[in-house]
Amino acid sequence: MRNVVGATGRSPLPSLMPILSDAQEEAMRLIAEAAARGLTLRLLGGLAVRMHSPSATHRVLARQYPDLDFASADKRAYKIEALMAELGYEPHKTFNLLNGDHRLLFFDPAHERQVDIFVGKFHMCHTIPFSLQRFTLDLFTLPLAELLLTKMQIVQMNEKDVRDLCALLLDHPFGEDDTETINLPHLAKLCADDWGLWKTVSLSVQKVRDFSDAYELEGEKKLTLVERLNVLRAALHETPKSLRWKARDAIGERVQWYELPEEVKRG
Amino acid sequence: MSESTLFLRKATGLVRSWSVFDAFIYAFFSINLVTLGFYIISQMYFFEGGLIPALVISGIIILAEVVVYAGLIAVMPRAGGDYVWQSRILGGGLGFVLAVTGWWFILWLWTPLYADMLRHIFFVPLLGVLSLKDAALWFAGDANAFFLVCVLTAVFVTIIIALGMKTYARMQKFCFWVGNAGLLVVCLFLLLSNNDAFRAGLEANATKYFGAPPGVYEATLAAGEAAGAITPLMGGSLTAIFLAMPYLVFFNLWPNWGATLYGEVKGADDFRRNLQGMAWALIATTLLGVIFFLLVNKTITWDFYTKANAAYWSYRWGFSESAPPMGSVWPYPAMLAMFVTTNPFLQFVVLLAMSMWFFGWAGTVFLSSTRVIFAAAFDRLLPEAVATIEPRTRTPIWALALMIVPGLIVSALYVYNVANFASLTLASTLVIAVTYLGSTVAAILLPYTKKDLYEASPIAKYKVAGVPLITVAGVIFALFLVFLLYQWLLDPNALYGIGYSINENGYKNGTSLVFMGVMYLLAVIIYVGAKMYRKNQGVDLDLVYKEIPVE
Numbered sequence: 001m002r003n004v005v006g007a008t009g010r011s012p013l014p015s016l017m018p019i020l021s022d023a024q025e026e027a028m029r030l031i032a033e034a035a036a037r038g039l040t041l042r043l044l045g046g047l048a049v050r051m052h053s054p055s056a057t058h059r060v061l062a063r064q065y066p067d068l069d070f071a072s073a074d075k076r077a078y079k080i081e082a083l084m085a086e087l088g089y090e091p092h093k094t095f096n097l098l099n100g101d102h103r104l105l106f107f108d109p110a111h112e113r114q115v116d117i118f119v120g121k122f123h124m125c126h127t128i129p130f131s132l133q134r135f136t137l138d139l140f141t142l143p144l145a146e147l148l149l150t151k152m153q154i155v156q157m158n159e160k161d162v163r164d165l166c167a168l169l170l171d172h173p174f175g176e177d178d179t180e181t182i183n184l185p186h187l188a189k190l191c192a193d194d195w196g197l198w199k200t201v202s203l204s205v206q207k208v209r210d211f212s213d214a215y216e217l218e219g220e221k222k223l224t225l226v227e228r229l230n231v232l233r234a235a236l237h238e239t240p241k242s243l244r245w246k247a248r249d250a251i252g253e254r255v256q257w258y259e260l261p262e263e264v265k266r267g
Numbered sequence: 268m269s270e271s272t273l274f275l276r277k278a279t280g281l282v283r284s285w286s287v288f289d290a291f292i293y294a295f296f297s298i299n300l301v302t303l304g305f306y307i308i309s310q311m312y313f314f315e316g317g318l319i320p321a322l323v324i325s326g327i328i329i330l331a332e333v334v335v336y337a338g339l340i341a342v343m344p345r346a347g348g349d350y351v352w353q354s355r356i357l358g359g360g361l362g363f364v365l366a367v368t369g370w371w372f373i374l375w376l377w378t379p380l381y382a383d384m385l386r387h388i389f390f391v392p393l394l395g396v397l398s399l400k401d402a403a404l405w406f407a408g409d410a411n412a413f414f415l416v417c418v419l420t421a422v423f424v425t426i427i428i429a430l431g432m433k434t435y436a437r438m439q440k441f442c443f444w445v446g447n448a449g450l451l452v453v454c455l456f457l458l459l460s461n462n463d464a465f466r467a468g469l470e471a472n473a474t475k476y477f478g479a480p481p482g483v484y485e486a487t488l489a490a491g492e493a494a495g496a497i498t499p500l501m502g503g504s505l506t507a508i509f510l511a512m513p514y515l516v517f518f519n520l521w522p523n524w525g526a527t528l529y530g531e532v533k534g535a536d537d538f539r540r541n542l543q544g545m546a547w548a549l550i551a552t553t554l555l556g557v558i559f560f561l562l563v564n565k566t567i568t569w570d571f572y573t574k575a576n577a578a579y580w581s582y583r584w585g586f587s588e589s590a591p592p593m594g595s596v597w598p599y600p601a602m603l604a605m606f607v608t609t610n611p612f613l614q615f616v617v618l619l620a621m622s623m624w625f626f627g628w629a630g631t632v633f634l635s636s637t638r639v640i641f642a643a644a645f646d647r648l649l650p651e652a653v654a655t656i657e658p659r660t661r662t663p664i665w666a667l668a669l670m671i672v673p674g675l676i677v678s679a680l681y682v683y684n685v686a687n688f689a690s691l692t693l694a695s696t697l698v699i700a701v702t703y704l705g706s707t708v709a710a711i712l713l714p715y716t717k718k719d720l721y722e723a724s725p726i727a728k729y730k731v732a733g734v735p736l737i738t739v740a741g742v743i744f745a746l747f748l749v750f751l752l753y754q755w756l757l758d759p760n761a762l763y764g765i766g767y768s769i770n771e772n773g774y775k776n777g778t779s780l781v782f783m784g785v786m787y788l789l790a791v792i793i794y795v796g797a798k799m800y801r802k803n804q805g806v807d808l809d810l811v812y813k814e815i816p817v818e
Contacts, residue, residue: 078658094645094817097654098346098531101431101661103281123282261280262533 019088019108023047023065026108030070030115031140033087039079040135041117044150045069048141049164052180056167060215063160068115071142073130075120080104089115122146125258126153126197128190137178144172145183149190152204153197155258162211169208169228170221174235184231188239195248196257198236205233284432285532287540290525292436292443294548297524297631300556301450301624302384305600307517308560310692312496312577314514314762316507319500319557322519325512326553328747329519330546332703334740335710336523337541342713342724344535345816347642348527348635349706354646356709356717359812363648364790369702370527370639371669372786374632376695378674379681381625381632382417387597389622390416395476395596396615403477408595410682417678420629421671427630428637429662432531435630442627449620450555453604456617457562460607465566468606472614477596484571486592491574493589494581500560500569513754513763517696520703522549524631527638538725559600567603575603584690637666646811648797686778693765694779697755698786704748711741720815 020026027043034041043051047065050056056063072080077100081091089106096104104117122128128149137143142150151165168182175181191198209229212222241249248257285293298304308318345351349370354362386406394403406412427435466484473479480486498511522545529535563572575598578591601621605614641663644654653665680688714721714735721727721735729736756766761773768774798808 076659077661081658092817093654094346094530094641097641097656097663098432099281099284100656101433102284124280259282259533261282263280 019110021111023068023113024051026111026113027068027070028140030068030087034072034080034083037079037083039083040073040132041070041080042072042135042138043069043141044071044118044122044147046160046164048147049151049168051141052144052147053167053171055170055221056164058167058217060217061163061167063163067113069118070115071118071122071130071135072120073132073135075101077101077104077119080117080119084115084117122150123259124150124153124261125155125200126194128153128197143178143183143186144168144181145178145187148182149187149197149201152201153258154204155200155260157204157207162208163215165204165208166212166215166217166225169225170217174228174231184235185239187232188235191236192239192245193242195241195245198241198245199253199257202233202236205229205236283531283533283535285436285528287532287534287544289436289439290529290532290541291544291548292439292627293525293528293631294522294545295443295552296439296624296628297521298519298549298552299624299628300518300552300559301388301446301601301621302381302628303518303521304552304556305388306380306384307514309576309598310580311511311514312491312494312498312573312580314498314503314507314511316503316509316511317499317501318511318515318560320503320508321511321515322553322556324508325515325519326549328743329516329522329549331740331743331747332520332707333522333542333545333549335707335737335744336526337538337545338726338729338737338740339706339710339713340526340529340541341536341538341726342720343815344529344532345642346527346530346638347816348529348638349702350527350639350642351816352709353705354812355815356713357705359646359648359808360791360794361705362812363643363794364787365702365705366639367643367790367793368786369699369705370636372673372789373695373698374636374670375674375677376681376691376782377632378421378671379413379417379678380692380695381629382413382420382678385420385625385629386413386416388599388601388618388625391596392599392602392618393615393622395602396611396618398476398611400476400478404595407477407597414679414682417675417682420632421674423626424629424633425662425667425671428634428667429660431661432528435634439627439630442623445620446623446627449617449623450559450601452617453601453621454559454562456607457559457566457604460566462566462568464607465603468609469603471609472606473593473596477593479593479596483592487575487578488571490578490587490589490591491571491576494574494577494587496574496577498573500564509750510754510760510762513751514693516700516751517693519549519552520696520700522546523703524635527635527642530638536725538729563600563604566607567600572598572600572603633667633670636670637663640666640669642816645816647801647806647808648794687776688778688782690764690774690776691779691782693755693763694783697752697765698783700748700751700755704745704752707741707745707748710737711745714738 020029024047027047031041031043045067046063047068050065055061081096081100081104084091084106089108092105092107102119102121102123104119106115108115121130128146134143134146141147148165148168151161154161172180172182174184176185177183191201209226212225217225311318339352343351343355350362350366353365390406391403394406406416427438469484470481473483474481534540560569563569575593579598581587582589582591602618605617608614640649641654643649644651653669655665656662657664681691714737726737731739755763758764758766758768758773759770761768761770764774765776765779767780801808
């Protein structure tokens with residue numbers, strides 16, 4: 001899954017074709033079409049986890065993938081809007097008009113699928129910054145550390161989030177870089193600079209530990225999962241914290257440290 | 268936060284651009300004491316009802332408006348606010364005509380009014396303190412300078428809207444804290460000083476900065492007396508107090524001004540949060556107004572302040588031929604308060620901080636309106652292009668152009684007083700009040716005509732003696748609006764000058780009636796034209812109005 005072309009590299013211009021019914025194939029097509037136009041789209045969410053994690057197809061962790069979620073390091077939303085229109089997607093006009101500086105939403109009515117695109121940064125319960133340099137680490141998805149964080153930062157986790165996290169952690173050890181390992185120093189550093197993110201991720205570690213018991217994972221797999229969660233928990237506590245983190249830590253849980261994204265009725 | 272619960276979430280959610288606190292600041296600035304408040308209260312020198320009781324009683328009544336709008340927002344938190352509610356509850360034609368006149372066309376008239384406030388609380392006092400007397404007096408009294416400020420206002424507003432909602436919120440928050448810090452200092456000066464110091468300071472500073480002749484204090488009192496200044500700070504009969512309100516609501520009728528933006532506010536379907544945001548803005552502003560004018564009375568004296576205002580406005584309106592002692596310089600109360608010191612640096616810093624009340628608020632002139640234009644365009648009543656943005660800057664250029672270009676034309680009419688256009692100030696409030704009446708009637712009917720929508724909403728549980736709260740509040744506010752409209756339009760006591768006064772001494776303002784009539788006619792023409800055009804395209808707009816717009 002390592003990038004061999006590079007986000008700004010030039011692959012041959014793909015031919016325009018109808019929207020594909022297979023979500024993963026369609027995601028890869030979108031990424032390639034974007035790259036051909038100098039745009040860097042990377043997949044995140046459940047489908048991105050499945051592309052990296054064979055365990056996501058394990059009978060106890062398998063799930064549906066009704067939507068495609070992408071991130072763009074490029075803030076030029078108009079270029080993404082033009083691309084999606086060209087590729088046959090219907091924009092959610094009202095939503096994109098009001099939120100297009102940070103989020104875009106498109107529909108594929110034929111396959112009853114919607115495409116969410118985070119523009120410039122990932123902003124949900126917490127904010128995870130994007131950098132073009134990090135976007136070049138993988139050809140199709142956000143790096144594993146960011147994939148893990150986008151799931152771990154969720155305050156109101158649902159069943160699918162826990163399954164995705166279990167799959168991701170089962171198939172990837174923590175390491176010092178991003179080559180099919182979860183870059184622990186990078187992940188821990190982001191958390192060490194943002195007390196709110198650190199707090200939620202710390203709580204999520206425990207949640208995944210608690211809920212993973214409900215899945216009938218084989219003993220060895222369960223052990224692997226628990227060990228990796230322990231590694232993450234230790235790194236979160238041991239990584240030196242920034243001044244900003246320490247200042248926020250003094251306030252603690254007395255002030256809400258997260259945002260709660262709202263459901264959007266999408267027509 | 269539960270550690271043992273998993274949640275149900277259908278799709279990736281959205282963190283909306285504005286927090287409840289951002290919406291509170293927008294509401295707080297929309298009933299802006301320093302701009303709208305000082306401006307209109309200065310014109311109210313000829314009323315028999317006390318200012319403070321009028322402020323408090325009208326504030327209490329306007330709480331009913333807050334309940335109505337908080338309820339409507341919670342039921343349908345959509346960009347476009349009044350337009351969406353009225354068109355879905357009362358019907359497309361009425362909804363469109365009332366919404367576009369009150370949220371779009373009449374804002375053209377607000378452009379010169381915002382500019383008038385900008386020149387008097389920013390350019391004139393700051394240039395004066397910088398000892399640029401000629402420049403200060405040019406901005407204060409020259410029509411071309413006034414028009415220049417109209418253009419600058421439009422440019423400034425365009426820029427801050429183009430920066431997007433999040434940047435707007437950050438800028439607004441900065442202005443909120445700095446502006447309030449400035450007001451606190453002004454209040455402290457008023458609290459710790461006395462009338463003797465003010466008199467001495469006025470004589471020194473008004474002469475130095477604006478070339479006022481010696482004896483300006485006494486001369487102002489005499490000029491104000493001659494102009495007929497009578498408005499008391501306290502007291503007055505209940506009737507007299509109510510008669511002051513059609514003027515005063517120019518300032519405090521707008522805690523709901525963010526209503527069209529609530530599609531972009533977090534937790535907008537939470538009735539209590541919406542209610543608290545707007546209600547606290549109204550309560551805080553009312554209290555601030557009461558405290559400030561009590562402090563003015565202590566040091567400047569209410570008598571001097573009212574007479575200075577009477578001298579200024581009676582000359583500006585042409586009722587008096589002799590120029591006021593301070594010339595064309597508006598008696599800006601923060602500036603008068605800072606005259607108790609002769610330290611120009613301190614004066615400059617505090618007056619600059621006070622100007623944040625304008626800069627944090629200025630966007631309100633067009634921002635809310637753009638959402639109404641978008642909503643009408645999404646319903647296909649306006650060309651789709653007006654709901655598009657310039658891709659690189661994400662500026663809604665067409666929606667802004669529809670505000671700015673006519674706004675500058677109306678500004679020219681107002682600034683150069685073509686056909687007595689400068690007499691139309693209160694028409695800016697009347698037309699919006701008509702729009703609010705439409706939304707209020709929609710709110711009254713909502714529980715009965717849109718029963719399913721209402722029952723499924725978070726406001727269904729709020730009742731007064733078995734009657735839906737939104738209906739009760741709606742009736743109270745509707746009665747208030749009908750009272751205001753009666754006073755403005757028929758003006759039986761010859762006080763407001765924007766209608767056809769039934770008082771034989773009253774003003775029959777043909778320009779005002781024609782201007783407002785043309786706006787309603789224009790709205791009807793656009794609606795009928797759009798409906799016919801779409802019908803030819805095979806689009807039935809009546810079906811559009813049966814659907815609640817998507818978020």
